[in-house]
Amino acid sequence: MSSTESPSVPAASVLPRVAPVRVGEGERLRSVRLPGVTLSVRSRRPGREALPPALYVHGLGGSSQNWSSLMAELDGVVDSEAVDLPGFGDSPPPDDGDYSVTGHARAVIRYLDAAGRGPVHLFGNSLGGAVTTRVAAVRPDLVRSLTLVSPALPELRVQRTAVPTALLGVPGIAALFTRITREWTAEQRVRGVMALCYGDPGRVSPEAFQLAVEELERRLRLPYFWDAMARSARGIVNAYTLGGQHGLWRQAERVLAPTLLIYGGRDQLVGFRMAHRAARAFRGSRLLSLPDAGHVAMMEYPDLVADAFRDLLARADGGGERAAAGTGAGS
Numbered sequence: 001m002s003s004t005e006s007p008s009v010p011a012a013s014v015l016p017r018v019a020p021v022r023v024g025e026g027e028r029l030r031s032v033r034l035p036g037v038t039l040s041v042r043s044r045r046p047g048r049e050a051l052p053p054a055l056y057v058h059g060l061g062g063s064s065q066n067w068s069s070l071m072a073e074l075d076g077v078v079d080s081e082a083v084d085l086p087g088f089g090d091s092p093p094p095d096d097g098d099y100s101v102t103g104h105a106r107a108v109i110r111y112l113d114a115a116g117r118g119p120v121h122l123f124g125n126s127l128g129g130a131v132t133t134r135v136a137a138v139r140p141d142l143v144r145s146l147t148l149v150s151p152a153l154p155e156l157r158v159q160r161t162a163v164p165t166a167l168l169g170v171p172g173i174a175a176l177f178t179r180i181t182r183e184w185t186a187e188q189r190v191r192g193v194m195a196l197c198y199g200d201p202g203r204v205s206p207e208a209f210q211l212a213v214e215e216l217e218r219r220l221r222l223p224y225f226w227d228a229m230a231r232s233a234r235g236i237v238n239a240y241t242l243g244g245q246h247g248l249w250r251q252a253e254r255v256l257a258p259t260l261l262i263y264g265g266r267d268q269l270v271g272f273r274m275a276h277r278a279a280r281a282f283r284g285s286r287l288l289s290l291p292d293a294g295h296v297a298m299m300e301y302p303d304l305v306a307d308a309f310r311d312l313l314a315r316a317d318g319g320g321e322r323a324a325a326g327t328g329a330g331s
Helices: 064-073 101-115 127-138 160-167 173-180 186-197 206-220 225-241 248-254 274-281 302-315 319-327
Strands: 002-005 027-034 037-044 053-057 079-084 120-125 143-149 259-264 286-290
Touching: 027 101, 037 064, 037 101, 053 064, 053 101, 053 127, 064 079, 064 120, 064 302, 079 101, 101 127, 101 225, 120 127, 127 143, 127 225, 127 248, 143 302, 186 206, 248 274, 259 274, 259 302, 274 286, 286 302
Parallel strands: 053 079, 053 120, 120 143, 143 259, 259 286
Antiparallel strands: 002 027, 027 037, 037 079
16 A cells, blocks of 8 residues: 655646645645555544544535544544545546446455455444445454444435435436536535534535535546446446345344444435334444434534444443543543
8 A cells, every 4th residue: 555645736647737635734645555446545543642543425416525524523433534535635536447336346356455454443424434334344354343224235215315415326417417507516516415404504614605605616627527427326226126135124133343333304305214124234233313403414413423433432342441531531
């Protein structure tokens, strides 16, 4: 594995010339070259020595920045890294063009194997929840615990508000959507995404909104932006149709790691009704329901998600001492 660090320029040299990716206070960004893929990895300086490692995986259309608030909350508890999946954030497309859930999981596994950080506390949101479920099922040796925020697991009755996102995976729809929305400003697009993803978009500060606009403007200049979105959306839909041992629900049943499930009562993309099915599928899991949260609870309520994770550590075998040492208090 080779890597280069760059706090002010795009991490991957193969990216087109666009505005630099934002790196928050206390964070660093580096590019990691692996067989068939180059990943951008965001990290924070550990709050103390010998902390257990954690890796965070974002959802469709997201990036490692989605985890910045939670990573800051967990300073002193875990040694945090968040990855940009291939084609998202500051990571270029995969060499083979594979944006399936399995393809994304393979990229995460390659990184963990190369970094030698496993087993890690693995976090996933939405698409990242499906990806990390697959990682935990096929490579239990790499996963110490699993925290899923609104994971994209198969639903028989998909919410009506989630249908447009799923339709992005239909060939030609992304190009049609691009033409239809050509005149939309970045502000309009961000406002629409926040209305879909947040339980209460009013919780987003003006500064955070402006940063989101600037990041979207950067991404829209990338020639592969819509292709990565469309192919990854298609990957989720395809994963929903898989049966047998490759089905995501079957793989959820195979997960051995202690699992924390977090669902938002105002989630318009993943049905809140799926929470109890997930709790049954992941053996011995803990469920946190946040009635006012939407699809990205780790961004809306990072303090509550962090508290729930500390509690997971405290209740897991051997986790109590680590959690107490890292926080000074349990929850």
